[in-house]
Amino acid sequence: MRADMSINPDTPHMNNRYSTMADFVNALPETIYSVAICATSYTDTGGVARVVEQQAIDLSSEGYDVEIHTLTATKDPPDGVTLYEYGRFETTPYKELDKLLVPVTPPGWRSLSRLGDADLVIAHRFPFSVLGYLSSTLYGTTYVFWSHPSQSSDDLFDGVAKIWAKLQHHLETKHLTVGRADYVCAVSEGSRAYIESKTGRDAILVPNSVPESRFESVASREEIEDQYDIDPSDTVVLHVGRITPRKNIHELVASFERVTDCEAGYKLVLVGKENMNEYSATVRDRASDDVILTGFVDDETLAGLYDRSDVYATCSHSEGWGLPLSEANRFGTPIIAYDSIPAADAIEDARLAADGDRREFEAELEAVIKEK
Template identity: 55%
Template sequence: MTTTRDSVTDFVGSLEDDISRIAICGTSYSDIGGVARVIEQQAVELRDEGYDIEIFTLEGTRKPPEDVSLHALGHFETSPYKEVDKLLTLASLSALNFVRSANRFDLIIAHRFPFSTLGHAAKVIHNVPYVYWSHPSGSSDELFEGLAHIWARVQHHLETKNYAVRKADYLCAVSEESGEYIEAKTGRESIVVPNTITESRFEDVADEETINERFDLTPEDTVVLHVGRISPRKNIHRLIEAFQAAREEETECKLLLVGEESMPEYSERVRELAGDDVVLTGFVDDETLAGVYKRSDVYATCSLSEGWGLPLSEASYFDLEIVAFESIPAVKSLSNTHQVAEENYGEFSEKLNAVLDAGTMTTEEDD
């Protein structure tokens, strides 16, 4: 039977070990990416409970929480391909120093490869308890071609079936679905700790006039929002098609796509599909993001696979109606959600249209 903990502090507090100093590790601590958000939330929550926290990452461009140290081990700025850094780091001096000094920690929480391997090395050498925090709910290799396809398969293996994952002291997952998935891959029972948002990120909120002016919106526009990188993994092209099918005759409705365009070829495909009713904002800071959430009317995503779906939690925090496939774990835990059968784009358009027409609808439970 899967164990569930309400929060990361609840999980850490349940451990028998005497824990004071914790290393939280992940591939990226930047202004974009769901894993970075989870690391930030864990660091803030554990710090507030009196733990001494340090963050280790490959790319560390975001300012860490107050009283939390940040260490960047990678070399993303000089690597031709960022994914290469995940392999290069294992053979780097910075990784060796991390393992050598890991005995100063009482617990290591590792999000994704290569910190799963480094966490396991610290466990073997120093007997430091190591937690692997699992995010994937499925492989995404079918979304890519060539070397990217091969690497997606390799990386998925490293984050599910790899020896370092299977031998973690504790195996945590961000949702029941993700927990069941990692259990099937490792044969290990997982501990489910649902994601939560870092509310302090949204203390400053850009006003509606600023948002309208910046993104060419009128006060009368109804806004459908999506937050996340512009990538095949997020299925952005199908979201645009579903939105356009839902609003064929509606002129005062815009789809706002908030996220970094990190894949030029895919971005070009998305822009070719997008009409005047679709706005690509690129990356925005937290104050602007909060203002966008507050300005929007509906949150919609056609993503097929998420470990949790943190932007949905953020949308719920701002009381937005949410339209998403039922395969996204967050949909089942949040209010104001309208669940759609996976890959049923006709139903998706119908529900999105109904939500927009109604203005304020009952939740999925009342449908």
């Protein structure tokens, strides 16, 4: 058991940055054969779930015995990876009591017992931060907390939801189960600086990546245009992400409408699940017929949309990383975003506007689509 190591604020025997998940795990001084990667949900629509999937693929291909532990799952794990699902919970802020109580429930105890059999536990978010810490304390497993947040999101909610958002943010930044992890990792420079400011200890940067296997099949241009009624001559602006206030979709729609002035020949395609009915209705009310909401799409269709689109644009102000930008870049799609998004800084040719400067964002968008 490494109790002393758990409270050591520094890890001088490790580098402060690794290019891939496998590079990080390979560099650990502990002997690692089995890895448990933990997150609250493993679904097709969750950003953290995408990261978990990528990490599982990366480590499994390196020969590690990999498990995914989650509270709820709606898709199969990668080949050769075992999935443990511990029970359903609601993702709306008003129904998160189940998640809060997980560490003191039978499903939580079963999870802790299984985590004790792993050599390495990687916890994405609460409550697995608590279970990861307990597995390290009780069983001597190596515990890594993987930090995603860049700021609190409580300003997006009111009432009970606001209280829950504040509590969750505390549990994922300042709580002892984060500060006493064997290692703290972050997906971007911004996230690393933020978690370091909260924990008072060094963090290791491991950027997200897009596995080659994910987009092996790409829907053709003709299939995409036929499915979404896009003319071959249309200039297509793409955004990928859930239709939520956090993604600032309404601002993107408004900017698109202003820049194109409702002229023919332009389409804004919004790819993402609509799980906030009131906000979705607001977006739809503001959108013209040139705005297409696709809902969730499979990877083959998503790849086709990246490939067909002329520009990828996002008005989101806050992302732990911003994985769709990395995916769009893989297809050579020009990118426009605010400079607060970590993934945008990692893309050499991305066109960035100062965070929150809508005029600059719209100028960049207009310049790109007029070129097309």
